[in-house]
Amino acid sequence: MIEANLKVYRYDPQTAQEPHYDTYEVKELPDFATVLDALIKVREDIDGTLAMRCSCRSAVCGSCAFRVNGHAKLGCKTKVSTLAPDGEEICVEPMGNMKVIKDLVTEMDIFWDKLKQVKPWIETVGEPPEREYQVPAAKMVELQQPMNCIMCGACVSDCTVLEEDSKFLAPAALAKAYRVVGDPRHGKTKEWLTDLSEEGGIWDCTRCLECVEVCPKDVAPMDQIIKLREQAIEEGLTDNIGAKHVLHFTESVAHTGVLDERMLPIKAAGWGWAVKNAGIAIKATLKGKIKPLLPGSHPSVTEVQDVRRIHEELEEGKRK
Amino acid sequence: MRVAYFPGCVAKGNCPELNQATQKIAPLLGIELVELTGAPCTGAGVLQAQNPVLADTYNAKTLALAEELDLPLMTICSTCIGCLRKSNQKLSEDEGYRAEVNAVLKSGGHEYHGGVDVTHILYVLIKELGLDNLRGMVKKPLTDLRIAPFYGCYILRPASIMGIDDPDNPTSMERVIEALGGTPVDYYGKTRCCGFPIGLENEEASFKMAGKHIGEAKDKGADCMVTPCPLCHMNLDLQQPGVSQVVGRQLDMPVLHLPQMVGLALGLSPKELGFSKHIISAQGVLAKVGA
Ligand code: SF4
Ligand code: SF4
Ligand code: FES
Numbered sequence: 220m221i222e223a224n225l226k227v228y229r230y231d232p233q234t235a236q237e238p239h240y241d242t243y244e245v246k247e248l249p250d251f252a253t254v255l256d257a258l259i260k261v262r263e264d265i266d267g268t269l270a271m272r273c274s275c276r277s278a279v280c281g282s283c284a285f286r287v288n289g290h291a292k293l294g295c296k297t298k299v300s301t302l303a304p305d306g307e308e309i310c311v312e313p314m315g316n317m318k319v320i321k322d323l324v325t326e327m328d329i330f331w332d333k334l335k336q337v338k339p340w341i342e343t344v345g346e347p348p349e350r351e352y353q354v355p356a357a358k359m360v361e362l363q364q365p366m367n368c369i370m371c372g373a374c375v376s377d378c379t380v381l382e383e384d385s386k387f388l389a390p391a392a393l394a395k396a397y398r399v400v401g402d403p404r405h406g407k408t409k410e411w412l413t414d415l416s417e418e419g420g421i422w423d424c425t426r427c428l429e430c431v432e433v434c435p436k437d438v439a440p441m442d443q444i445i446k447l448r449e450q451a452i453e454e455g456l457t458d459n460i461g462a463k464h465v466l467h468f469t470e471s472v473a474h475t476g477v478l479d480e481r482m483l484p485i486k487a488a489g490w491g492w493a494v495k496n497a498g499i500a501i502k503a504t505l506k507g508k509i510k511p512l513l514p515g516s517h518p519s520v521t522e523v524q525d526v527r528r529i530h531e532e533l534e535e536g537k538r539k
Numbered sequence: 540m541r542v543a544y545f546p547g548c549v550a551k552g553n554c555p556e557l558n559q560a561t562q563k564i565a566p567l568l569g570i571e572l573v574e575l576t577g578a579p580c581t582g583a584g585v586l587q588a589q590n591p592v593l594a595d596t597y598n599a600k601t602l603a604l605a606e607e608l609d610l611p612l613m614t615i616c617s618t619c620i621g622c623l624r625k626s627n628q629k630l631s632e633d634e635g636y637r638a639e640v641n642a643v644l645k646s647g648g649h650e651y652h653g654g655v656d657v658t659h660i661l662y663v664l665i666k667e668l669g670l671d672n673l674r675g676m677v678k679k680p681l682t683d684l685r686i687a688p689f690y691g692c693y694i695l696r697p698a699s700i701m702g703i704d705d706p707d708n709p710t711s712m713e714r715v716i717e718a719l720g721g722t723p724v725d726y727y728g729k730t731r732c733c734g735f736p737i738g739l740e741n742e743e744a745s746f747k748m749a750g751k752h753i754g755e756a757k758d759k760g761a762d763c764m765v766t767p768c769p770l771c772h773m774n775l776d777l778q779q780p781g782v783s784q785v786v787g788r789q790l791d792m793p794v795l796h797l798p799q800m801v802g803l804a805l806g807l808s809p810k811e812l813g814f815s816k817h818i819i820s821a822q823g824v825l826a827k828v829g830a
Contacts, residue, residue, distance in 0.1 A: 499780060508777070
């Protein structure tokens, strides 16, 4: 038998001005108890007013995502003994980036609204085949990863960009978008990717890997976003800062083996960016931090010829 | 110990003080840096969006260069270690993929067999040198300095690739700070993103991220921040004037590169460690340690 020491976020917006925390000593839990088991015991034996969502208790239904010690996790997939082997306090809070309805229950509207925005369905074009549509097995295996999503919201809770910009489509919806756009049966790839390339779309992800880390189902949303970026570039949707950033980055490295960080932002974001940032650039140059933009001021790696060869071979290969 | 040294583009570009400080502290720590002068950029997660195989092949080249020397590969950048470890995992585990990449690599006279240890100076300090040894080398302990570690993303996440520190509750930077005599400042934002990768695409969100973490460190009473990543340094220091504007708060937070912090404790001068290149002056911090 083990014990769990919980510190739980409590808030009822209808009766209280501010949230507060309650602590609970939950005794006589089985050794394999999860954080959800402990919370259920609180609700049943100690404090029936605690509000939370749960159902399957086996990491399938996706309803029990909370922030546990600051990071989103499924309560039913997180063992008390791993998290607090010596009875350390475990802090449980509602998911981030969502409005709290009561205690650990959050409004999921933001999750579903964004999912709808990416049009999560396949549209075929042309005459249907005589028999079934066929997808190569390897492709299906790859698409299995985004298909594994159980819509728990953990990734949305911890998404860094969403915290600062409510327009961002956020990881779950974007992973779902790849599930559609990456499917060879989908006939409107370019149309979907055009929408996804808009503000708040695939190019706004900061690649912080929070979603990859917190996802309980190994969906790796960020990896799906990178694949959408690759597809968008392949479709020629390159008239935006994000795609230009990538293209000029690759070109710069192919040239010398080393990224020229001074030219990249100018090439990707235009001379307007340069004018706006002239002050800080001059200051940094005077301090000897940034090298002045003179011919020959950018270094090359000693094996630059080999770097160029690799680039040519693989970019050429990709075009074929 | 000898390491294959991969400084990366930024430590040779917009953060030259990082490479400089590393070159200065290495001999004092007994680390011999064998620089991989032929190694290309890791792709930084950017190039990967155009051609992931190209990025893996560049990284295979770098890994092969370290393998030829039979040395562990040491980076001084979180993004570099993240990208190199990701490629390394794929190449070391998937023989078929490795053969495909090697087919391209071989014309340049290199071949990667897999299994090179890719590490970061932070982990070299802890695992190779050892904190007790480091403590013994300190000449000017960072007493009275409250230091907020800023981990950022790639040095911690995903744990399935990094697997060195606990991404939810990392301790390595704190342990180094303590070994040098300083006091670590704890704050939520220490493992969050600095915002640098979307500085061009969504500057406002990018600067708000940086501003939030710097502000939080300041509220917790930090004298300075320290980071193991030069990309984080660019958003936290180089862009700090713009960040201050966006969040409407004068932040004035000095941000140190990890090797600079080590160098100060080892008794090196601010000049040797390139402090004059910072946008936000570290004068107050330097005065506190008598440097
Ligand atoms: S990697 Fe992108 S989508 Fe995932 S949490 Fe970070 S910003 Fe959000
Ligand atoms: S991607 Fe993962 S974390 Fe996000 S909603 Fe789906 S299962 Fe949950
Ligand atoms: S209760 Fe269903 S996922 Fe946790």
